[in-house]
Amino acid sequence: MIKTEDLTKVYGDLKAIDSLTLELDEGDLFGFIGPNGSGKTTTMRILATLLQPSWGEATVCNYSIYTHPKEIRRLIGYMPDFFGVYDDMRVMEYLEFFAAAYRIKGAARRKKCEEMLEMVDLGYKRNAFVTSLSRGMTQRLGLARVLLHDPQVLLLDEPASGLDPRARIEIRGLLKELRKLGKTIMVSSHILPELADICNKVGIIERGELLVSAEVADVMRRVRQRPVLVIEIIGDQDAAARLLEQQEPVDSVEQKDGRLYATLTAETAGYSDLATALIEAGFKIKTFKEDEINLETAFMHLTKGITA
Numbered sequence: 001m002i003k004t005e006d007l008t009k010v011y012g013d014l015k016a017i018d019s020l021t022l023e024l025d026e027g028d029l030f031g032f033i034g035p036n037g038s039g040k041t042t043t044m045r046i047l048a049t050l051l052q053p054s055w056g057e058a059t060v061c062n063y064s065i066y067t068h069p070k071e072i073r074r075l076i077g078y079m080p081d082f083f084g085v086y087d088d089m090r091v092m093e094y095l096e097f098f099a100a101a102y103r104i105k106g107a108a109r110r111k112k113c114e115e116m117l118e119m120v121d122l123g124y125k126r127n128a129f130v131t132s133l134s135r136g137m138t139q140r141l142g143l144a145r146v147l148l149h150d151p152q153v154l155l156l157d158e159p160a161s162g163l164d165p166r167a168r169i170e171i172r173g174l175l176k177e178l179r180k181l182g183k184t185i186m187v188s189s190h191i192l193p194e195l196a197d198i199c200n201k202v203g204i205i206e207r208g209e210l211l212v213s214a215e216v217a218d219v220m221r222r223v224r225q226r227p228v229l230v231i232e233i234i235g236d237q238d239a240a241a242r243l244l245e246q247q248e249p250v251d252s253v254e255q256k257d258g259r260l261y262a263t264l265t266a267e268t269a270g271y272s273d274l275a276t277a278l279i280e281a282g283f284k285i286k287t288f289k290e291d292e293i294n295l296e297t298a299f300m301h302l303t304k305g306i307t308a
Helices: 040-047 069-075 091-101 106-119 135-147 165-180 192-198 216-223 237-245 272-280 295-302
Strands: 002-011 014-024 029-033 055-060 076-079 153-157 184-188 201-206 209-215 228-234 250-256 259-264 284-290
Touching: 002 040, 014 040, 014 201, 014 209, 029 040, 029 165, 029 192, 040 055, 040 153, 040 184, 069 076, 076 135, 091 106, 091 135, 106 135, 135 153, 135 165, 165 184, 165 192, 201 216, 209 216, 228 237, 228 272, 237 250, 237 259, 237 272, 272 284
Parallel strands: 029 184, 029 201, 076 153, 153 184
Antiparallel strands: 002 014, 002 055, 201 209, 228 259, 228 284, 250 259
16 A cells, blocks of 8 residues: 655755655554654655655555655545644534535535544534644544545554543544554554554654564564563572573573563573473462563664654
């Protein structure tokens, strides 16, 4: 659905994006991660045909951004981080205005607007002035607007920016529902745990360079190639650490915060025998689990905090 190859945007001596190559399939919910100034917004604007790249190729739904921008615009919904609204309009008037721009006519226009308001849970605000909406409600209204023409691809630049926790949860649930409807979604965000929860793929970009683009689980494995066990026992921790260090799959053991962290060898096939060894030695186990690595840890590991 989305494909780029060596996509590059240059401003003077600055490369906003540098030879970016990625591919998204139909139904993907792709989390686009990177520090401010890394090139996320520039990439989305190019895919939305609002900005021309310096060189490289990009296609959306098999249409080239160079030769078929009008076709692409009919198939996408682009919501920027900050977008203007007409404050003197009511919510329903605002949606009907854009529905008319999409050439949705007659009774179908009103029906479509009502459906979108219900989808984003703003039906009770249909007669309110846009200026009276909260930041979260405005974001949901913006999402309803880009869904009016039933786009196949959604490009959402920081849709949860500035929202309170409840509004972020609502946006997250809405994105899940849209993916169930078969939409292909590219969403940028700094709220990394939420992306890990809803996305099946992520891409990490820094200084315009795409560092990694893969399934979420693959990104985690790339960061931590060897499993780490978190073990909490009742008994002598030093003795337990010495016992674990003698076991074949254990490479090293570290004591921290009242727990043992056992790093295993990369080629280990399993670690259930470690629990057995501890129990047979008389230790009582309170916790025995593989240490989970989250998207924030992966992001910090793969990036250096440098912007373009």
